[in-house]
Amino acid sequence: MIHVENLTYTYPHTPTPALADADLTIPDGAFVLVVGVSGSGKSTLLRAINGLVPHFYGGRFQGRVLVDGLDTLASTPRQLAGKVGFVFQDPTTQFVVQRVEDEIAFGLENLAVPSAEMSTLIHESLGLVGAEHLRQRQIATLSGGEAQRVAIACALAMRPQVLILDEPTSQLDPAGADALLDVLGRLNQDQRLTLILAEHRLTRVLPFATHILHCTANQPPRLSSVEEALPTLEGVPLVQAAQRMGWQPLPRSIKAARQLAQSTPIDSPLLSSPPPPRQPLLDIQHLSVSYAKRPALQEVNLTLHAGECVALLGSNGAGKSTLLKALAGLVEPSSGQITYQGQAITRQRVDQRARFLAYVPQDPNTLLFADTLLDELRFTLDGLKLPPVMEPRALLQLLRLESYAERYPRDLSGGERQRAALAAMLIVNRPILLLDEPTLGLDYIQRETLVYFLRQWGQTVLLATHDLELAARVADRVVILEHGRIHTTGPTRDVLLHTSGYQTELAQIFDSLLTMDDWQE
Numbered sequence: 001m002i003h004v005e006n007l008t009y010t011y012p013h014t015p016t017p018a019l020a021d022a023d024l025t026i027p028d029g030a031f032v033l034v035v036g037v038s039g040s041g042k043s044t045l046l047r048a049i050n051g052l053v054p055h056f057y058g059g060r061f062q063g064r065v066l067v068d069g070l071d072t073l074a075s076t077p078r079q080l081a082g083k084v085g086f087v088f089q090d091p092t093t094q095f096v097v098q099r100v101e102d103e104i105a106f107g108l109e110n111l112a113v114p115s116a117e118m119s120t121l122i123h124e125s126l127g128l129v130g131a132e133h134l135r136q137r138q139i140a141t142l143s144g145g146e147a148q149r150v151a152i153a154c155a156l157a158m159r160p161q162v163l164i165l166d167e168p169t170s171q172l173d174p175a176g177a178d179a180l181l182d183v184l185g186r187l188n189q190d191q192r193l194t195l196i197l198a199e200h201r202l203t204r205v206l207p208f209a210t211h212i213l214h215c216t217a218n219q220p221p222r223l224s225s226v227e228e229a230l231p232t233l234e235g236v237p238l239v240q241a242a243q244r245m246g247w248q249p250l251p252r253s254i255k256a257a258r259q260l261a262q263s264t265p266i267d268s269p270l271l272s273s274p275p276p277p278r279q280p281l282l283d284i285q286h287l288s289v290s291y292a293k294r295p296a297l298q299e300v301n302l303t304l305h306a307g308e309c310v311a312l313l314g315s316n317g318a319g320k321s322t323l324l325k326a327l328a329g330l331v332e333p334s335s336g337q338i339t340y341q342g343q344a345i346t347r348q349r350v351d352q353r354a355r356f357l358a359y360v361p362q363d364p365n366t367l368l369f370a371d372t373l374l375d376e377l378r379f380t381l382d383g384l385k386l387p388p389v390m391e392p393r394a395l396l397q398l399l400r401l402e403s404y405a406e407r408y409p410r411d412l413s414g415g416e417r418q419r420a421a422l423a424a425m426l427i428v429n430r431p432i433l434l435l436d437e438p439t440l441g442l443d444y445i446q447r448e449t450l451v452y453f454l455r456q457w458g459q460t461v462l463l464a465t466h467d468l469e470l471a472a473r474v475a476d477r478v479v480i481l482e483h484g485r486i487h488t489t490g491p492t493r494d495v496l497l498h499t500s501g502y503q504t505e506l507a508q509i510f511d512s513l514l515t516m517d518d519w520q521e
Helices: 042-050 077-081 100-110 115-128 144-157 174-190 226-232 237-245 254-263 320-328 373-384 392-398 414-426 444-457 468-474 492-498 505-510 516-520
Strands: 002-010 019-026 031-035 060-067 084-087 162-166 194-198 211-216 219-225 280-291 294-305 309-314 335-340 357-360 432-436 460-464 477-482 485-491
Touching: 002 042, 019 042, 019 211, 019 219, 031 042, 031 174, 042 060, 042 084, 042 162, 042 194, 042 211, 077 084, 077 100, 084 144, 100 115, 100 144, 115 144, 144 162, 144 174, 162 174, 174 194, 211 226, 219 226, 226 237, 237 254, 237 505, 237 516, 254 505, 280 320, 294 320, 294 460, 294 485, 309 320, 309 468, 320 357, 320 432, 320 460, 357 414, 373 392, 373 414, 392 414, 414 432, 414 444, 444 460, 444 468, 460 468, 468 492, 477 492, 485 492
Parallel strands: 031 194, 031 211, 084 162, 162 194, 309 460, 309 477, 357 432, 432 460
Antiparallel strands: 002 019, 002 060, 211 219, 280 294, 280 335, 477 485
């Protein structure tokens, strides 16, 4: 059992508490879904339960947290590691060695697990998350989703009583996310493993949750039943649709909602007219990329047109990030051709492509190194010697970052850093924007800001994402990669309504609706 008693915590050099007057009890065997907008204290509360707050972060800590009778303030990290497993929002920050098998063994060695047991635990933990094939891989070669699976396997191998996960499905493809939650649900039911899971994409977690812990900035977090909290959840298509239809009680799964929808049919929305013809801008022909002789892209042919937004979908390891990196000049193709406005750029340097192409990777930290957020934007302007799209503070205001202009970018939350990296790239007006998982760490309000921005941007956008709702709302066209090859391509509505495994929440419920926007057509 976990007791949080009158907990107030303030990070170093920060004037206001990140968490105030938290007082709650989480029973053994609970499956707790932690919700709330960015900056509401979710990650801080999770860190307090496993002792990272304050042992690692320092700061001012008042109150206490008890985990199975252990006071986290008085216990060592090693003592707590045997009780609480933790998977970070960015899994790469918790890796310390180079090979997957060795990474899992490292944690077990620190708990003095006998070597005879280690191989079994490594095999079992990788099997639970569907990552047995990654056992001998170098961690540096893993995709974001593969790294997330390995981090979860590392935590499970140590057989904790409590497992804490900060956005564990954010980098997983839809099938992988569902499979992981099935595993977590079985561990919760069969082994009474207490699970505490923070997420922004709530629908797939709701069927498994026993409680919802709602975090709100400047207010104590509150724990409630799923049924009590469900009507208050914002930005969840399942809940929005059920409330629009007047269903009571509100369904907590796609399956339950679909059964209700079959007895209450709705009119199909009018189909959007096809977009006007556009000029080809970037052409990719027979592009292949290999890592250490392992194919990552194979014979990819794709044309991006001026002003269109294309969503790049596919399972983890399908080659989405590799394609973006190849276009940005960060990886060298083994064969094929890339042309921009008819000119071959396949061998152009990164700095040459940067004059017409902006690339925002999955990890925003790779773009953030200045002392303030404003300095990040000025660095881009000074480096490229190109005119800004608008005054820097105006761009920060558009992306809801104006209050962080003088802040150190790496001190921002995950979602804030994601938007900060976007601002640093967008301050200069370039014809092509490449985005890799742009909604990682974004709450529903920030996602709405991104949707608005992409709809208004007017330039060519290629975005790799597992966020089907985002793709449905901003993309003109969808391309699905599998095993490094283009598997499916077509207009967004056609693909996301009818392609198994790639249907939006509403498409799974109603057949004819793609997003809540359809109700407003």
